[in-house]
Amino acid sequence: MVAIKDHETVQHKAQKTLLESIELKEIPVHFHCREGYCGACRTKLIKGEVEYLTFPLAYIDDDEILPCCCYPTSDIEIELA
Amino acid sequence: MKYTTFNQKNNNPLTEPMFFGNPVNVARYDQQKHQIFEKLIEKQISFFWRPEEVDVSKDRVDFQKLSDSEKHIFISNLKYQTLLDSIQGRSPNIAFLPILSLPELETWVETWSFFETIHSRSYTHILRNLFGDPSSIFNDIVENEEIKKRAADISKYYDDLIFATQLWQTLGEGVHTISGCSYNITMRELKKKLYLCMNSVNALEAIRFYVSFACTFAFAERELMEGNSKIIRLIARDENLHLTSTQHILNLWAKGKDDPEMVEIAEECKEEATEIFLNAVRQEKEWAAYLFKQGSMIGLNKEILCQYVEFIANHRMSAIGLGQPFAIKSNPLPWMNNYLNSDNVQVAPQESEISSYLVGQIDSEVNAEDFGDFDL
Secondary structure, three states: OEEEOOOOOEOOOOOOOHHHHHHHOOOOOOOOOOOOOOOOOOEEEEEOOEEEOOOOOOOOOOOEEOHHHEEEOOOEEEEOO | OOOOOOOOOOOOHHHOOOEOOOOOOOOOOOOOOOHHHHHHHHHHHHOOOOHHHOOOHHHHHHHHHOOHHHHHHHHHHHHHHHHHHHHHOOHHHHHHHHHEOOHHHHHHHHHHHHHHHHHHHHHHHHHHHHOOOOHHHHHHHOOOHHHHHHHHHHHHHHHHHHHHHHHHHHHOOEEEEEOOEEEEEOHHHHHHHHHHHHHHHHHHHHHHHHHHHHHHHHHHHOOOOHHHHHHHHHHHHHHHHHHHHHHHHHHHHHOOOOOHHHHHHHHHOHHHHHHHHHHHHHHHHHHHHHHOOOOOEOOEOHHHHHHHHHHHHHHHHHHOOOOOOOOOOOOOOOOHHHHHOHHHOOOOHHHOOOHHHOOOOOOOOOOHHHHOOOOO
């Protein structure tokens, strides 16, 4: 499960990136490249773990993730920018 | 310190700072102090493209159909893009290469600049198609007051750093009098100039380019000048990567992951860095007023473009720890995302990494079960 601050909780869909799962619920997330190099979707990870299948090139802080190219590996809690 | 093209000192590049350490000697990439620059080089090279691959011939017909105010918007925008890439095609090389200390960062800067030259070549490709002789367009870039104002502000920080570096490399630290002007050259001052210059480059890649992209894609939204838009889409993809690199450099400094002195400088110059950004925002709004002075176009006008500048500035400034100074929260130009999404950038199959297209490949992975039905 993906808990999003100030939004409803989203069920993460297998094979989908976190961004795609959130978009299925029509929650607006800022994005550009969808490939991890622009950083437009930078999001705060409050709780939980995610993994990347491609190296996230964009700059992110230690407590931030790139939903466009990450996959949750546990229940997570995030705060959209 | 005098620059040397091959530093004979056997230094360890893994302990050098990004800038103002020993000059780079061996160009080796098997190890990196900051792995990110090696990754950026790989990504950037995988993006390689040539302007001639994009057919812009239909744009010529479209251009004749544009109203005078739209022609003004289109051409002014293209002039501005030409100016930005003229500066970016040389300046990172001239300003940063002489003071760099890491091989991976050196090659990143060269790769980055090289791609800006591809962008410059594509503006000639676009303009040559629209006009038999594009000279008057190019000449106006150095005569047009609106463009010159911007050029002066962008090149100022580069020029300042380059001149101070030249003095330092020939005369060393100290107070030097050149043609009656006195210059105080210290390592601290050089690093400050470098910090401000990097912020100015960051603002250029983060805001200035995006204003011009919005104008280009506004035409494409109306199915006009689509060849041009295809080229600008490829340019936007590259610029995104360049922006990422300057954000990384600024954050590596600010978070104390590189040169400890740069942490202090980042703190000390925070206000000036913010001012560089806000000044770019102001100038881009003035530019929007100039673009639309003869009238707006369907889908884009001065107000929306100004809102977009603020929206994008919020995002870019927060990425480097400068907060979100503007009230705007939602994207006033949501269709921009379609053009900046890398999935929508077309590439030829043989040039992308689509595995099904690769031929003559050998699967070199051999497992014990592969020999299962093998009898001797």
